[in-house]
Structures are given as structure tokens and as C-alpha cells.
Amino acid sequence: MSAGNSGDVLPVMESFYTIQGEGYHSGRPAFFIRLGGCDIGCVWCDVKESWSSTGHPMKSCEEIVAEALLEPSRFVVITGGEPALYDLTRLTRLLHEKGFEIAVETSGAYPLTGEWDWICVSPKNLKRLYKKTWQRHMS
Ligand code: SF4
Numbered sequence: 001m002s003a004g005n006s007g008d009v010l011p012v013m014e015s016f017y018t019i020q021g022e023g024y025h026s027g028r029p030a031f032f033i034r035l036g037g038c039d040i041g042c043v044w045c046d047v048k049e050s051w052s053s054t055g056h057p058m059k060s061c062e063e064i065v066a067e068a069l070l071e072p073s074r075f076v077v078i079t080g081g082e083p084a085l086y087d088l089t090r091l092t093r094l095l096h097e098k099g100f101e102i103a104v105e106t107s108g109a110y111p112l113t114g115e116w117d118w119i120c121v122s123p124k125n126l127k128r129l130y131k132k133t134w135q136r137h138m139s
Helices: 061-069 089-097 131-138
Strands: 009-019 029-035 058-060 075-079 101-106 118-121
Touching (some): 029 061, 058 061
Parallel strands (some): 029 075, 101 118
Antiparallel strands (some): 009 029, 009 058
């Protein structure tokens, strides 16, 4: 988990409303929240701008939820970067309080915090797969 970040304020590289294009929820309108910060270093990564956890707007969980509420869908996908670098307990709790269904896309390299309706684990480096995150996905 990112040192010094309590999860009240998070680095949001970008957020956008779109159609989920892959996986189980493919075709569903969703508000995507891409958090900055990833230390996995996949050579094929197509969002290398997300590797740094700095240089992105720092937004409070309340701000993020307010932006999500502007869109018609009540489905949120939190992606990165590697979202599990941060404590997502507060953000996911506030989103649930507003009636959102919440999915996360993670490499599975770190313990995952928060309350999730859908966990998509896409292992990038099996040596770094955090067992409990994987088991939670499979249960
Ligand atoms: S885990 Fe994802 S964001 Fe991180 S380097 Fe790999 S593909 Fe890029």
C-alpha cells in the first residue's frame, strides 16, 4: 500500500464514462476511474503514464463520487495503474452508499482493500501474485 496515503485523497490520472469493452461486464456503461501509480513494469503496458503516482490531480473520495454521480450509469470500474496500492475502503464505501456497483481491475500483486462487487484479477507477474487477492476472486 502506498506509504502516507490514507485513502481519503487519491491520485486520479483520468476518469471517463464509456462502455466496458472486455470481460464479464463487457457492453455495460461504466464510469472508469484510473488511479496513478504502478510498480509492476510490464513491457507491454499501454498506460505507462499511469506508472507514476505523482503528477496526477489529487482528489478526495467525495470529489470522485460527485463526478461519478454526474453520469447516468451506477456502475464504476476502478483501474490503474495498480489500484491496490491504495486503501480503497473509504472510496468504495461512499460509492456503495450512493448505490453504485463497483468493479476493480488489479494485477493481484497487492492486498486489496475495500468492498467490491466484482474483482478482475489480471496477473502480470505470477511471482508477485498476492495469494489472498486471488483466493478472494475465486471464492
Ligand atoms: S500492471 Fe497494468 S498498469 Fe501496471 S505495468 Fe502492468 S499493464 Fe501497466
